[in-house]
Amino acid sequence: MNDRRTVFKTLRDLGIRLTPQRILILDILRKGNAHMGVEEVHAKARTRFPYIDIATVYRTLHLMKKIDVVTEVAIGERLHFELTHPDRKHHHMVCTCCGKAFNLAPEYLERFGEQIHRDFSFEPDVRNFTIKGKCSLCADKFEKSDSIL
Amino acid sequence: MNDRRTVFKTLRDLGIRLTPQRILILDILRKGNAHMGVEEVHAKARTRFPYIDIATVYRTLHLMKKIDVVTEVAIGERLHFELTHPDRKHHHMVCTCCGKAFNLAPEYLERFGEQIHRDFSFEPDVRNFTIKGKCSLCADKFEKSDSIL
DNA sequence: TTAGTATATGCAATTGTTCGCAACAGAATA
DNA sequence: TATTCTGTTGCGAACAATTGCATATACTAA
Ligand SMILES: [Mn+2]
Ligand SMILES: [Mn+2]
Ligand SMILES: [Zn+2]
Ligand SMILES: [Zn+2]
16 A cells, blocks of 8 residues: 555655655665664665765655655654555554564554543544563563662 | 652762752752753753753753653653652643643553553553643644645 | 746755763762 | 762763755646
């Protein structure tokens, strides 16, 4: 559903121009395995398009995020993005200890989101969600060597 | 429970020095109404301590966060902090439309966190949590004037 | 195909945040 | 109190991300 052709049509329908830079960035995301950093995307882009600027990469990723073609993932300190796969939608659990990211099925958030909506008329955005914490491996490690800070 | 005296003791017990800068920053947070931006804290600090550097403000806030005296709140684009009140603990719902923050009682997260822990042995950090979305007012506004982007 | 227009880009400057380091100042020791 | 030790600060530089602006380019309509 987020294949090249469909995305191109989405962009054209919204009046968003199909520049070589944008096509290239989307293709890099499609080929790369999920969760790419901006610098990573930029580096790959330069090999085929040497004058592309990092600002263009940022602008493109933010634009694609706004129209839901790309999803921002809160992994590590810096910005990471992945292509949005509407059929394989998932959220993330990120270990603040080792940095690993685990996928989380959307069902886990539905009840939570609905309750909040009922109680507060607040519409939580549960399309793209990241919960931080400690993975089982790091939790084990921590039991033994426990530093205070 | 996070009154001056108790916090000072906490710091001393951890071997963290009680510098004038740190005392000042904590006092500013205590007096200010919740959710202060870093530049706001820095500006207030300068009126009493003109040479204090913004780096010191950042370092202090991060340090206080690490020992749970201060809580980072994901409001807007920039970093915001508030004093941690263990007895009045709460999470936040932030409207991505108007930027307003609403408090959320901790009960809402407990079930969610426990289920994740049972199913994945992942220990989610539900001490400091922010869910983004749209508040009821902005949802109303949006129904009428719906811009695509 | 060719203009005409609005959008997108590269580049440089700016912003928000972090870091390295030498100077400084609490705490501990004598 | 004098001395030493170690954590902390201010400052400047680095870094990630964003923005302003003049130029270039994708699209539209002749
Ligand atoms: Mn993923
Ligand atoms: Mn609050
Ligand atoms: Zn881990
Ligand atoms: Zn709102």
